[in-house]
Amino acid sequence: MTILKNFAAVAAITSIALAAHAAPMESLPTAGTLVVVPAYGEVKHANDQAVVTLAIEEQDKDKAAAASRVNTKMKQGLEIVKKEDPQASLKTQGYYTYPVYPEERMLPNGQPVKQPRVPTAWRVGQYLQVTTTSLDKLPKTVASAQKILTLNGIQFGLAPETTRKLDDERIAATYKNLNERMSSIATAMGRKVGDAVLETVDFEGSGNYAERSSAAAPMMMRMSKSADSMEVAEPSFEPGETTLQMQLVGKVRFK
Numbered sequence: 445m446t447i448l449k450n451f452a453a454v455a456a457i458t459s460i461a462l463a464a465h466a467a468p469m470e471s472l473p474t475a476g477t478l479v480v481v482p483a484y485g486e487v488k489h490a491n492d493q494a495v496v497t498l499a500i501e502e503q504d505k506d507k508a509a510a511a512s513r514v515n516t517k518m519k520q521g522l523e524i525v526k527k528e529d530p531q532a533s534l535k536t537q538g539y540y541t542y543p544v545y546p547e548e549r550m551l552p553n554g555q556p557v558k559q560p561r562v563p564t565a566w567r568v569g570q571y572l573q574v575t576t577t578s579l580d581k582l583p584k585t586v587a588s589a590q591k592i593l594t595l596n597g598i599q600f601g602l603a604p605e606t607t608r609k610l611d612d613e614r615i616a617a618t619y620k621n622l623n624e625r626m627s628s629i630a631t632a633m634g635r636k637v638g639d640a641v642l643e644t645v646d647f648e649g650s651g652n653y654a655e656r657s658s659a660a661a662p663m664m665m666r667m668s669k670s671a672d673s674m675e676v677a678e679p680s681f682e683p684g685e686t687t688l689q690m691q692l693v694g695k696v697r698f699k
Contacts, residue, residue, distance in 0.1 A: 474633050474698050478643075481625050481694045485618030487610050491600040491683040493577050496586060498525075498593040501569035503544065510568040511541065518570050521593040528585040529578050538571035571596065577603050583678040590676040600683040610688055618690045619645075626696055635698055644695040 500517045504510035518536065525532060543563035572593065576582065586595055602610075622645070630637045 474635055477633075477698045479626075479629060479640075479696045479698070481622060481629065481696060483618055483622035483625055483692050483694060484689070485614055485616075485621050485691075486687055486689045487613045487617060488685050488687050489602060489606060489610055490685045491602060492579065492606055493575065493601050493603040494579060494582055494681070494683065495599045495601070496574040496576070496582070496595070497597040498572040498574065498586075498589055499538075499569060499596040500572075500593050501567060503565050503567045505565050507541065507566035507568070510566050514568045514570055517592050518572065521572060521589055524588050524592065525572070525574055525585060528588050529574070529576050529581050531578060532574050532576040532585075535573040535575075536570060537573060538569075540567075540569055542567045579681070579683055582681055587676045587678040595679070598681065600681075600686075602686050602688075607688065614688050614690045615647075618647075618692050622692060622694045626694070629696075630698075633698070639699050640696045641699065642694060643697050644693075646693045646695075647690070 498521060500514050500521065502510040502513040502517075504513070522534060522536075525534060544565040544567055545561055546564050574585075576585070578585075586598075589595075626640065626642075627637050630640060
């Protein structure tokens with residue numbers, strides 16, 4: 445008898461559970477709901493601008509002699525770049541003069557010998573920044589400049605005019621993504637897109653502001669001296685492409 449009672453109790457519990465599972469789940473009311481929707485968009489474009497950093501450094505016991513050679517060679521380098529790429533924007537920067545001290549002598553006990561620090565030479569240098577959109581001429585321009593100057597760095601990117609032109613595409617792509625995400629959200633909530641009203645579009649709500657980049661401090665370098673007439677093989681450059689991204693936040697309210 446006990447076994448039959450237990451069986452009946454289990455059967456009753458099972459029936460209640462099945463009935464509860466079969467019952468349709470009630471949807472939460474969505475009238476008046478405010479939905480915050482982040483959206484993203486991006487466009488890609490081949491890089492069409494290069495910022496090249498050229499440099500010259502000289503070392504001499506006579507500070508004036510070192511500075512004179514730097515000034516002369518920078519002038520020659522400027523003339524070469526202007527001749528090879530007349531449309532380039534040039535900017536000289538980072539002129540420096542550093543004393544060169546001899547290595548400290550050490551006593552047997554490991555302590556340095558106390559003596560006045562007197563420079564044995566002077567290191568003088570200067571940098572030249574070249575901004576150009578003539579990427580087809582860039583290898584030849586750099587190779588010509590390297591007869592006098594040293595290539596210190598190069599960075600590819602988009603010209604300001606190109607970035608402005610791509611803004612329309614970037615905004616359109618981001619807004620399209622907002623509509624796609626809102627459509628998916630409305631479907632998940634069992635609502636029609638037509639029941640939603642876009643209240644706010646905040647293109648700065650994501651905090652995705654323009655990237656801030658600071659130029660690294662000029663590094664001191666030692667350059668090997670070579671004849672100015674020595675030919676330099678053209679370097680190889682691959683400009684690559686840049687991806688411009690945008691984020692926005694939309695606030696949508698269901699009727």
